[in-house]
Amino acid sequence: MNEFEKFKETYFAECTELLDEAGGRLAQLDQGERDPANLHAVFRAVHSIKGGAGAFGFDHLVAFSHRFETLLDLMREGRLDASETTIATCIRGIDVLSDLVDAAHYGRDANSTSHQEVGSVIERLCRGCSAPVDPDVRIGFDSANATVSATRRWAVHFKPHRALFERANEPLLLLRELCSLGQARVMASIDPVPPLHDFDVLHPLIAWNITLDTAAYSDEIKAIFEFVDGDCDLLIEEVNLDGALRSAANEDGVSSASTNPSHSSVAPLGTDVGEVPVARTARTGAALPKEASTTSIRVDLEKVDRVVDMVGEIVITQAVLAQQIDERMRDSNPEIMRCVELLAQQTRVLQDSIMSMRAQPVRFVFARMARLIRELATQLGKKARLEMSGEATEIDKTVIEQLSDPLVHMIRNSLDHGIETPERRRALGKPEEAVIRLSAAQVGGRIVIRVADDGAGIDRERVRRKAIARGLLAADSNLHETDIDQLIFAPGFTTSDVVTDTSGRGVGMDVVRQNIEKLGGRVGVANEPGQGVVMTMILPLTLAVLDVMLVRSGGTPYVVPLASVIESMQAQGAATSDLPSGSRVLRVRQNYVRLFDLAAMFGASRVPNGDAPDGFIVLCETDGGRRAAIVVDEILGQQQVVIKSIEANFARVEGIAGGTILGDGSVALILDVAGLELMAERRSLTRMAA
Amino acid sequence: MTSLRILTVDDSRTMLDMLRAALATRGFTVVQAENGREALNILAREPVDVIICDVNMPVMDGYTFIRAMRQDRQLAGLPVLVLTTETSREKRDEGRAAGATGWIVKPFDPEKLVSTIRKVCLQAA
Numbered sequence: 012m013n014e015f016e017k018f019k020e021t022y023f024a025e026c027t028e029l030l031d032e033a034g035g036r037l038a039q040l041d042q043g044e045r046d047p048a049n050l051h052a053v054f055r056a057v058h059s060i061k062g063g064a065g066a067f068g069f070d071h072l073v074a075f076s077h078r079f080e081t082l083l084d085l086m087r088e089g090r091l092d093a094s095e096t097t098i099a100t101c102i103r104g105i106d107v108l109s110d111l112v113d114a115a116h117y118g119r120d121a122n123s124t125s126h127q128e129v130g131s132v133i134e135r136l137c138r139g140c141s142a143p144v145d146p147d148v149r150i151g152f153d154s155a156n157a158t159v160s161a162t163r164r165w166a167v168h169f170k171p172h173r174a175l176f177e178r179a180n181e182p183l184l185l186l187r188e189l190c191s192l193g194q195a196r197v198m199a200s201i202d203p204v205p206p207l208h209d210f211d212v213l214h215p216l217i218a219w220n221i222t223l224d225t226a227a228y229s230d231e232i233k234a235i236f237e238f239v240d241g242d243c244d245l246l247i248e249e250v251n252l253d254g255a256l257r258s259a260a261n262e263d264g265v266s267s268a269s270t271n272p273s274h275s276s277v278a279p280l281g282t283d284v285g286e287v288p289v290a291r292t293a294r295t296g297a298a299l300p301k302e303a304s305t306t307s308i309r310v311d312l313e314k315v316d317r318v319v320d321m322v323g324e325i326v327i328t329q330a331v332l333a334q335q336i337d338e339r340m341r342d343s344n345p346e347i348m349r350c351v352e353l354l355a356q357q358t359r360v361l362q363d364s365i366m367s368m369r370a371q372p373v374r375f376v377f378a379r380m381a382r383l384i385r386e387l388a389t390q391l392g393k394k395a396r397l398e399m400s401g402e403a404t405e406i407d408k409t410v411i412e413q414l415s416d417p418l419v420h421m422i423r424n425s426l427d428h429g430i431e432t433p434e435r436r437r438a439l440g441k442p443e444e445a446v447i448r449l450s451a452a453q454v455g456g457r458i459v460i461r462v463a464d465d466g467a468g469i470d471r472e473r474v475r476r477k478a479i480a481r482g483l484l485a486a487d488s489n490l491h492e493t494d495i496d497q498l499i500f501a502p503g504f505t506t507s508d509v510v511t512d513t514s515g516r517g518v519g520m521d522v523v524r525q526n527i528e529k530l531g532g533r534v535g536v537a538n539e540p541g542q543g544v545v546m547t548m549i550l551p552l553t554l555a556v557l558d559v560m561l562v563r564s565g566g567t568p569y570v571v572p573l574a575s576v577i578e579s580m581q582a583q584g585a586a587t588s589d590l591p592s593g594s595r596v597l598r599v600r601q602n603y604v605r606l607f608d609l610a611a612m613f614g615a616s617r618v619p620n621g622d623a624p625d626g627f628i629v630l631c632e633t634d635g636g637r638r639a640a641i642v643v644d645e646i647l648g649q650q651q652v653v654i655k656s657i658e659a660n661f662a663r664v665e666g667i668a669g670g671t672i673l674g675d676g677s678v679a680l681i682l683d684v685a686g687l688e689l690m691a692e693r694r695s696l697t698r699m700a701a
Numbered sequence: 702m703t704s705l706r707i708l709t710v711d712d713s714r715t716m717l718d719m720l721r722a723a724l725a726t727r728g729f730t731v732v733q734a735e736n737g738r739e740a741l742n743i744l745a746r747e748p749v750d751v752i753i754c755d756v757n758m759p760v761m762d763g764y765t766f767i768r769a770m771r772q773d774r775q776l777a778g779l780p781v782l783v784l785t786t787e788t789s790r791e792k793r794d795e796g797r798a799a800g801a802t803g804w805i806v807k808p809f810d811p812e813k814l815v816s817t818i819r820k821v822c823l824q825a826a
Contacts, residue, residue: 018807018808019808021786021808022808062810062812062813063808063810065810065811065812066723066808066809066810066811067808177771177777177800178797178800178801178802179777179778179779179780179781179800179802179821180780180802180803180821181780181821181823183823184819184820184821184822184823185820188820235820237803238802238803238804238820238821241797308790
């Protein structure tokens with residue numbers, strides 16, 4: 012890849028982030044959070060996309076983002092009301108923009124219909140408010156942009172240091188740029204200027220005080236002084252138009268008491284605080300809203316993952332160390348003990364911090380759902396709105412990426428099958444507008460995500476009939492109500508008689524369940540006919556750590572992912588029987604489940620233990636919903652392990668999903684239950700052939 | 702009006718060509734150098750209004766070049782913009798320590814590039 016291509020890739024990566032950010036901000040505006048910072052962020056995102064597009068010559072992208080930017084600018088200046096329709100247009104604008112970005116990225120054609128449609132709506136909105144502002148309100152120093160409506164008054168104090176001149180910066184240019192933001196009155200304080208023969212060109216003497224009436228925000232003003240940050244005294248404060256000073260911090264909705272020293276380090280323009288006593292609050296406070304963007308760095312995910320891996324190793328080493336220290340050492344050397352405990356504590360903190368680096372708030376995914384609900388509801392002639400809670404909950408990036416599809420499926424199902432038409436809802440005494448609630452919460456080491464609606468619930472009779480028709484259920488079976496609800500997760504199940512655009516492609520909830528299980532999670536449904544459905548997803552916080560059941564067979568420890576374990580029992584007295592093919596089955600209630608003897612499969616011999624001479628049986632469920640029973644000698648307990656790839660370090664091993672290192676330093680293999688099944692299948696085939 | 706002369710310094714041909722493409726079409730005269738040493742040679746021969754300069758270059762890197770310029774009374778007042786990537790905050794700071802006037806973030810947008818030049822160059826404004 013040449014340098015130019017690399018820039019392009021960076022640009023597209025940035026676009027994705029910017030579009031996500033803009034989408035999230037618009038969702039907040041749509042929810043009624045009319046914080047100007049939201050609009051401002053959307054504007055910035057669109058502006059940045061336009062800038063890059065220009066550099067690479069993506070003309071469609073430039074043209075559209077330019078129009079879009081104009082609209083956002085009008086909204087920002089308050090000349091166009093940020094009404095529901097305007098915001099809806101902006102949301103569609105982001106869709107078009109993201110389509111155009113994709114088109115540019117992959118060299119395909121964009122959807123020109125929606126592009127033109129949204130483009131002309133934007134145009135119309137812009138034309139509707141092109142009333143110029145009275146040009147006679149100019150004050151003092153010449154202002155290039157006199158038509159900008161002034162909504163804020165800023166008091167700027169600027170005093171260059173010697174370093175500013177040494178780096179060849181020019182105060183005049185900065186002042187001119189400042190004036191271009193609105194109407195400015197610039198006062199120079201020239202008292203300290205000495206007679207000409209004492210004059211030193213590089214020695215700064217003049218300070219300026221500028222009063223600026225503008226629509227610009229403090230960060231736009233600060234951006235002007237970007238290159239001279241640290242090379243001057245700079246103080247930017249908002250003044251009420253009637254003259255009273257107002258701290259910039261309050262303007263941005265941040266508490267003015269933010270004199271936290273850790274924040275003052277990110278204040279971009281802090282220099283000589285002592286000299287101007289009112290400076291501190293305003294500087295630090297105003298810097299806060301920008302903090303997230305200015306202090307973040309882009310790091311290759313691979314690098315973070317290497318650290319995650321290494322921290323995993325440290326956790327293990329620490330556990331080994333703790334185990335090596337026995338009672339005697341505890342008493343004889345308390346200092347070592349203290350260190351080991353401290354190490355344990357620090358390792359935990361380290362692990363938490365590195366995990367949080369990979370974590371992202373679910374807000375990004377949730378926000379996308381708002382748009383889906385709006386569009387689907389309109390399409391289906393229904394009314395529904397989104398309510399979110401816990402959207403700040405953070406989850407591992409990989410999990411977040413996998414979360415979108417299941418959510419889309421669930422919401423589609425909800426709108427298509429669950430939520431009634433407005434007329435029907437009215438007849439039932441429900442509010443016409445249905446509510447879909449998305450919530451996220453961290454419970455213990457897991458994340459619980461719920462999608463709840465207040466629709467009609469799952470029609471059990473219909474589900475039963477369908478399941479029988481599809482051969483998923485025997486006609487005479489007598490299933491419990493809640494078990495019927497579970498049938499929606501059965502492979503190939505769909506209740507839709509007609510395949511619609513919305514749902515009912517027959518690859519519904521079973522795919523959702525498989526995908527969630529692949530992430531080490533579970534999904535469940537609670538159905539209240541007439542009241543609605545709650546779908547619950549339980550996901551691991553991270554993919555690097557796995558909850559497992561530790562077992563022993565043939566003297567070797569193995570771990571079984573806890574998510575796939577259904578139950579465990581003593582083998583003695585269990586209803587097992589031998590089949591003519593040589594395999595054994597276990598009878599669990601009405602069903603027969605194939606039995607695997609781990610020791611036999613991996614060529615070891617069983618080591619009976621006193622308590623359970625026949626060992627234990629662990630009943631597992633595989634990805635596809637099939638069950639398998641594994642015979643082991645001992646069940647040692649539950650724990651969390653760090654997953655290590657066997658494939659990357661050695662080669663693929665059948666029946667084994669990976670490895671892990673236990674607290675005592677020994678290696679345990681992670682069983683792949685589906686793989687075991689395949690392995691046994693193949694063996695019995697070979698046996699039959701022989 | 703004579704057009705503004707911009708000296709671009711980068712060891713990557715692609716980057717030099719991109720800069721030329723962006724600047725020449727906007728009426729600037731572009732002079733090119735592939736490292737700091739070459740740039741100093743050019744500055745000794747001909748007048749330049751602004752310098753845009755990469756950091757990592759063979760023979761003489763960007764910082765050494767800027768420091769050498771700032772030592773020279775003839776060149777000390779020339780604005781120099783360093784080319785950096787968004788993430789390299791330290792490089793920016795290092796550039797400033799060497800005496801850079803400002804910076805340009807790669808990948809650059811031609812409009813932004815021009816406005817940044819106007820921000821540091823009186824003749825351009």
